[in-house]
Amino acid sequence: MSIFSNNRLLSIVTLALLVVNIFTLVLLWKHKNIEPPHMGNTQLPPQQLFEFVTKELGLNDSQQNAYKLLREEHQKGQKKLQENIKMAKDSFYALLKNNLVSDTLLSKENDKVAKSIAEIDLYNFKHFQQIRAICIAEQKVKFDAILKEIFNRMGNSRRPTAPFNNQ
DSSP: OHHHHHHHHHHHHHHHHHHHHHHHHHHHHHTTTSOOOOTTOOOOOHHHHHHHHHHHHTOOHHHHHHHHHHHHHHHHHHHHHHHHHHHHHHHHHHGGGOSSOOHHHHHHHHHHHHHHHHHHHHHHHHHHHHHHHTSOHHHHHHHHHHHHHHHHHHOTTTSOSSOOOOO
């Protein structure tokens, strides 16, 4: 009799484990397209970044309107510059199709990519200069203090490529 009860208990445990495994697989399959959160990734959507800067600096209504206009203009200009970077990189990597690429041509195409990235860095620098210009003295001090955090919250796609030291 104990053999039958042991087999029955083993069957129940095996069945329970099977059900739990199937449930786990269904959950994994259902959520497979969800990207796991990355440690330290605090990237914010543009609207939330706008609200973060506005709140941290304590911008008044006219400053907020000026900042909003600057941001909209910056986003339009940045799209064009991002497209230039994409085209330069596409042209650069298209050289892989050619078995005999000269170092001169490779260097020339690489310089185009670097120039496009430098243009967007300069464009971003001027944008942040304009934001800083609408601030009063106390806000400029706060702006300087949170600039590194702003870059971190912007995410990798819009972060300046050069190292940034908060001094």
